[in-house]
Every structure is written in structure tokens, then in C-alpha cells.
Amino acid sequence: MVMAAVQTGRYHRSYKSELRLWNTTPQITRMIILAIVLVLIPLVFDNYWMALFNTALIASIGAIGLNILVGFTGQISLGQGGFLAVGAFTSAILTDRMGVPVFFSILGAVLLTAAVGMIFGLPALRLKGLYLAIATLASQMVIIFIVRRWEFLTEGQGFVDVMRLEVFGFSITRANFEQQWYMILLVITIIAAFIATNIFRTGVGRSFMAVRDQDIAASAIGVNLTRAKITAFGVSNGFVGLAGALMAHYTEIVSWERFTLDISIQYLAMIIVGGLGSVAGSIYGATFITLLPVLTRMAADELGGVAPALRQQLPAFEHAIFGLTIIVFLIFEPKGLNRIWERIKEYFRYWPFRY
Amino acid sequence: MEEKHVRTRAYQHSLSGSTLPPGETLLQVSDLSLRFGGVKALTDVNLTVESGTIHSIIGPNGAGKSSLLNCVSGLYKATAGQIMLHRQGKQGKSTENRRPADLEAKDLSRLPPHRVARLGVARSFQNIELFDQLSVLDNIMLGRHIHTKKDPFMAMLWFGPAKRQEIRQRELVEEVIHLLKLQEYRNQPVGALAYGIQKRVELGRALAMQPALLLLDEPMAGMNVEEKEDMARYILDIHELAGLTVVLIEHDMSVVMDISNRVTVLDFGKVIGDGTPTEVMENPKVIEAYLGAGE
Incomplete structure (x- = not known):
């Protein structure tokens, strides 16, 4: 059992063993403990917290998608909200109005969002950095404009109602709504994280990172920049479409107000706080940013007796904390929560020695 | 496990992609x-x-x-x-x-x-143009780009062809690492390496292209x-x-x-x-x- 906590070094006898995600007993033990904790969560927390966790899980998938584009490929996108809307509306309309089974409607949402992302990614072939950010901002505006004005989408009511989830004959019950959703979302998030990790341990993902770090050199080693960027937009927005579709089925209502520019900014905050260019970081960041307003409110309530202004000015206070968090991370840990966690692991790996 | 004969090691891969005879x-x-x-x-x-x-x-x-x-x-x-x-x-x-x-x-x-x-045609640059945030290994693996299949769906699955391909490419890349004596830097991000080593990594990346x-x-x-x-x-x-x-x-x-x-x-x-x-x-x-x- 001591071996489960302590390891001396990592020794590999084959490339195959080196390519495994978790090699050592401590790593595997840690993953097993994490799995048990995650499964036990619904037994401990009430519906309020479960709703928050579910939101965080959906946000994690969206953040992984955005991170593929921004963190791994270096193409800044402010269009996240718009792409989430594409996913949400597609899946909602497919199931509700066309009677497509949920599984296929979500798949359809993934594919359509990926395709839309590839089209809106075309400016990336010519633009970089800030200019690209503005171009993707345009995609956000265009998509939300279409969603608001195109009456076919909401049949004029301004929103789409979505039926309670029913997939492969299993339907969510009212009593255990949050718990059942939690298990579904947990599995999907883990699969999504796996897929994203796999992309970045193969040549495709490596070529994305090459485009991010040095695009001229990337083209000189044979990376087709056009293809790499468009593929990155497609893959990234596939994940975003999945998040959007899940959001539609989970909240059971889709309206454009949920997909404004604020959301795009919030997702950027998630990946900055979590760690640019890290799949695990996307999940940490998404969870952190989702829980931040709640924690702020709790803190304000606790401190309400001492400083009543906090409670009275709560919305302003929340915004300030949000901004402050991003600034603090940018200054003190630009690589985000993921890097902090890695440092903790490094520390305990050598503990009680310093190195 | 009995080994009939001792396995010796030599470079398995030719680093040249040209089949033209010398002098042409x-x-x-x-x-x-x-x-x-x-x-x-x-x-x-x-x-x-x-x-x-x-x-x-x-x-x-x-x-x-x-x-x-x-x-x-x-x-x-x-x-x-x-x-x-x-x-x-x-x-x-x-x-x-x-x-x-x-x-x-x-x-x-x-x-x-x-x-x-x-x-x-492979090249190196006058002002080093490496992928700064990636490790030496990943940089040289990127040199294999033209020889790898780049199907994103295959990559997402990992098990099967994607993994086999990684291992196959790695074998050649390790020969380049050995030839240029880059072993000790293998897993370090190139951005942090000394100038001379970076030049060598860039040479390695070009060589990995065969x-x-x-x-x-x-x-x-x-x-x-x-x-x-x-x-x-x-x-x-x-x-x-x-x-x-x-x-x-x-x-x-x-x-x-x-x-x-x-x-x-x-x-x-x-x-x-x-x-x-x-x-x-x-x-x-x-x-x-x-x-x-x-x-």
C-alpha cells in the first residue's frame, strides 16, 4: 500500500508502456479513488449542488472544445456562444419537431456544429491573433442574429421546448432527475476527455500544436496549414456542439439568451483559469468558473453580518471577483489550475525530498 | 523467455529519402x-x-x-x-x-x-524555428508528419492503428535522437534549451523527415x-x-x-x-x- 503513494522513478521498457496515460501504481490508485469519489457524489449532495455539477460537466465538454482551438491550435475564438447555440438548436429541433431519436439528434448536432465551425473558421486561413478574434466575434454575432430572427427555429415563440430525455428506452425520472443526468454527463465527459487526449498524443494533434507554436516551420515540415486549421475548427466545434446539445436536453428549453457574448467570454475564462493547452485543465477551469458565483454568494452571505454592502451589491461583487480571478491567474499562473495540480503531484512524487 | 541469439542494435532506418544514385x-x-x-x-x-x-x-x-x-x-x-x-x-x-x-x-x-x-525537401532555419512549447521528442516526431496518416477519427480512437503508428514512428525518431545525441533532452521543452542544442533539435526534426x-x-x-x-x-x-x-x-x-x-x-x-x-x-x-x- 505504501507503493501506492510513493514511487521512485518511472522506468519504461517499451514505447508502448511509455505511451500509456497512467503507468505507476500511484497513478492508477489515484484514478480509482477519483472514480469512486465521482460515483459517490450523487449520494452526498442535494439537488441544488447536483444541478451545479451537471452544469459544470456540460461546460467541461464545451471548454475542452474551445481549448482544442485556442489552447492547442492557437486560434483565438470568441464565437463559442454561437457554436453552442448551433448545437443546442439543432438537437432540440431534431428531436422535438422531427422526432429523431436523441442519440442521433445529438450526433447530428455534433456534425452540424463541426461543419458550421469549419465554415466560420475560414477567416483563420488569412488572419491571426487579435484580427482572428474579431472575425470570430463576427461569427458569434451572425449566428445569434440568425437564431433570433429566423422564425423557423422557434416557430415564432422565441424559444424551443425540449422533451424530457429518453434514450434507448431509458427515460429520466422526475424524482432522480439531477442524479440520473449526473451519471449520463459524467460518462460522456470522460469519453470526451479521452477522445481529446487521444488527439493530442498522435500526429494530428501534434500538427495542431505545431501551427500554434510556429506556423512557418510547420508548413516547412509538411503540415498543410489550411487543412490543419480547418480540421481544428471542425474537431473543436464538434465538442462544442455536443455541449450545446446536452445543454438543450438538460435544461429542456433553448433560447438565444443563453448563448450571448458573455458565454463566449466565460468559456475563454474557463480555459485560461484551467490551463491553455490542457484537456484536464479545461475540466478544472469549467468547474471552477461554474462554481465561482455560488462560492462568491456563499462568502457574501457569511460576511453579510460584517460587511452588509457585500450582500447588497452582490451582482457587482460577482463580476469583480470574476475579473479579479482571471487577472490573478494571468499574472501568477498563466498555465492555470492544471499547472498548479501538476506541481503538487511533482512535490509529493519526491516527498520528503526536494528533488 | 529464451533468446536464440543475442539481439544487437543498429540503425534500422535509412534517413535518406532519395533513391537517386550519387552523382546524378x-x-x-x-x-x-x-x-x-x-x-x-x-x-x-x-x-x-x-x-x-x-x-x-x-x-x-x-x-x-x-x-x-x-x-x-x-x-x-x-x-x-x-x-x-x-x-x-x-x-x-x-x-x-x-x-x-x-x-x-x-x-x-x-x-x-x-x-x-x-x-x-527538409530544411532548417537561420533563426531557429522550433515548436517552443513542445518537447524535443514531440518536435522530432513532428518531423515525421509527412509519413504519418492524419485521420482525426483514427486519432480519437487511439487503440489500433493510431497507437501502432506512434510506436513505429517513435522507433525511427529514437534513431535520430541517438545519432544527434539528444537523449538527455528528450522530454524537455525546446524553448528552455541552450542555443546549440536547439540548432541540433532543428537538424533532427529535418532528418526525421527522411x-x-x-x-x-x-x-x-x-x-x-x-x-x-x-x-x-x-x-x-x-x-x-x-x-x-x-x-x-x-x-x-x-x-x-x-x-x-x-x-x-x-x-x-x-x-x-x-x-x-x-x-x-x-x-x-x-x-x-x-x-x-x-x-
């Missing part, structure tokens, strides 16, 4: 001109690189050496002229009964950089004598081990004269001398370009 024309640049507005960077440059040689391009600052290399690798589009890369056709890969008909030539001057790379032609843009710039000797040794090693054709831009005349088989001298975008190192050294035009006209 590999690269032929004819009447190449490059203009930026009114500036004539290159004017009617003619150059022939033979397979299996180390061919140096020298010249004073601003002579157009890097421009020439950028034209070959597709980063600049030449205003006029041709850059023909000769290679063996698909048939007749065996060296016996090879006929001239089996040779084919591609014009590189109209191709985008990634297409040029796919034809087997190129037919290796273009090196000042691989020894900014190095001290010992580092230069090391780098020259690596270049000669590669040349001898793989029979790789190397086109080299270099300022240090002693290095150029020592390691190259052939030298081309550029000045103001024109070729002013071409031949063996000794011939070039005695060429009055070259002496004039380097030392100024004797009056």
Missing part, C-alpha cells in the same frame, strides 16, 4: 529570379546540386542565399525560373536496370511549402569554434551514414572549405562563382566580392 542531378535551379517590388533579391540564378554531395552556398550579407533557400522550400514564390527536383519514378526502384525514363522531375517553384516538404534533400540555413551561426566543430561533425555523419544530399548556407569560410564538395558563390543575387572549394577560392570575382576590388 538532384536539384536543378534554372534562371531563377525573385523580386520584391523594385528590389532584385535573385537574378537568373543557375545552380545544380548533385545527389550525394555537400553543396555550400556562400556570399556576403544580403547576397540572396536565404532567399534562394526560401524559394526552393516554397516559402517564397519565385518571380521567374524553375526549380526542378529529380527523383526516381514509382517503378524501377531497384538500382539495377534503371533507365533514364524512370527519372521524373518536379518543379518546386510553384508549389506551397507543405507540398515541397512532401516531395522530400528527406531527399536537406537544406541547412546557417546551422553554425552564432556558435563558438567547438560547437561549430560538433555541428560540422554531425553534418558529415549524416552525409556519410545516409548518403544524404546537403545544401548548406554558411559564413565561416574554413568550415565551408573543409566539408563541402562543391561551392556556389552569390553576390547581389547573382551567381559569381561555382566549383570545388579550391576553384572558388582562386576565382578573382569571389576574391573581389569578399575583399573588395584591389586598386
